[in-house]
Amino acid sequence: MTKVVAIVGPTAVGKTALSIEVAKAFDGEVISGDSMQVYRHLDIGTAKVTPDEMAGIPHHLIDICDVDERYSAAIFKHQAEQQIEQIAGRHHLPLIVGGTGMYLWTLTDNLTLGRDHFDAESAQIRQHWTTVAKEKGEAYVRAHLAQLDPAAEKAIARGNLRRVIRAIEVVEKTGQLFSEQPHLEAENDYLLIGLTTDRAVLYERINRRVDQMMAAGLLKEARWLYDQGGAELPAGKGIGYHEFYPYFAGEVDLQTAVEKVKRDSRRYAKRQLTWFRNKMPVHWFDLVSGRDRPEQINGLIHDWLIK
Known part of the structure; x- marks a missing residue:
């Protein structure tokens, strides 16, 4: 491993x-x-x-x-x-x-990926067993997995609660043993x-970074992407780029576009923190x-x- x-x-x-x-x-x-x-x-x-x-x-x-x-x-x-x-x-x-x-x-x-592990049923199963783990502990959840799939329970390292819940999800949703999934042994x-x-400090750092990007030539980079196709491109919807398209189209002034980059960047940072805190140990x-x-x-x- x-x-x-x-x-x-x-x-x-x-x-x-x-x-x-x-x-x-x-x-x-x-x-x-x-x-x-x-x-x-x-x-x-x-x-x-x-x-x-x-x-x-x-x-x-x-x-x-x-x-x-x-x-x-x-x-x-x-x-x-x-x-x-x-x-x-x-x-x-x-x-x-x-x-x-x-x-x-x-x-x-x-x-x-290619199977749907992000649907409502999967999310409900994961949420249920996450709540059970908080209330009754990892040992209780592992004992449940041991009943469903003893080989998987033995293969998953102690402390890897996320993986235990993932194994239960696979069994409960698909009826297939997680231990028979080919990726289990190859896990890193x-x-x-x-x-x-602190959020206020982070937001100030983000605002300052955007100002530094503008000084470094962000507008020219965004204009190049806009000329290549802008929002029609797979890369064209990224934060720090798409906010300038209305400016290039003559719909807003430059300061408005820059402020939108800062706002979108702050909101993205908030979503990033929420994701990592809720989904990953x-x-x-x-x-x-x-x-x-x-x-x-x-x-x-x-x-x-x-x-």
Whole structure:
């Protein structure tokens, strides 16, 4: 089982900087978990890591698509798993870094995309057993899985409640044993590190980042995307780009468009935090305020790696 560290959290919270330090400390390579950084030519608005920021650390799944190509969670999962295998084969630590929650979830839960695991029935089953676990504990839920699928219960590591609930979901919804799913044995072991900070501070950082992007040439980048087809392109609906289309069309002034980028970015950050807090077992740290220190994160990773 390959161990993988994921660094997640909202935009503008410092994931890139932390990932470089972690990669240096643990001989790691970075796999981008951002749905927009896959696109060539979209550098400023996606806050894409620069060659200088990479500091010699290999980065993967960046600049692999043209703006008219579709990219999806299923494609990401396939490519990320390939990269994980290759990085581990080089005896390096795979690091998934990004804020696209669905992409990260496909990996950590090893979802079989193409089947519908996101419908109301699945959500209801997961919510029920999550509530049961809170009320009666993981042991109770594991005992239930042991009755349904003993092999799956034995194969899932202690403490991986999310995986236990996933196994119950598969059995209850499909009638098929989770232990007979071909992906079970190939599952990677993920440690999720989340960065956050006080909301007011985060929102100010987002506003400031947008101003910095404007100074760096975001408007020119957005105009280029608009001229390629804008909202008609798979890459054309990204935050930091589509807000400028009404400006280019002469419908709003520039300041209005910039303020909309800031607002949409803040709202996206809120959705990111909600996603990661509700769906994934993240270890949270606040490096922005100084409440936590990078040494704590390195210590957590070190202890996890030697288990």
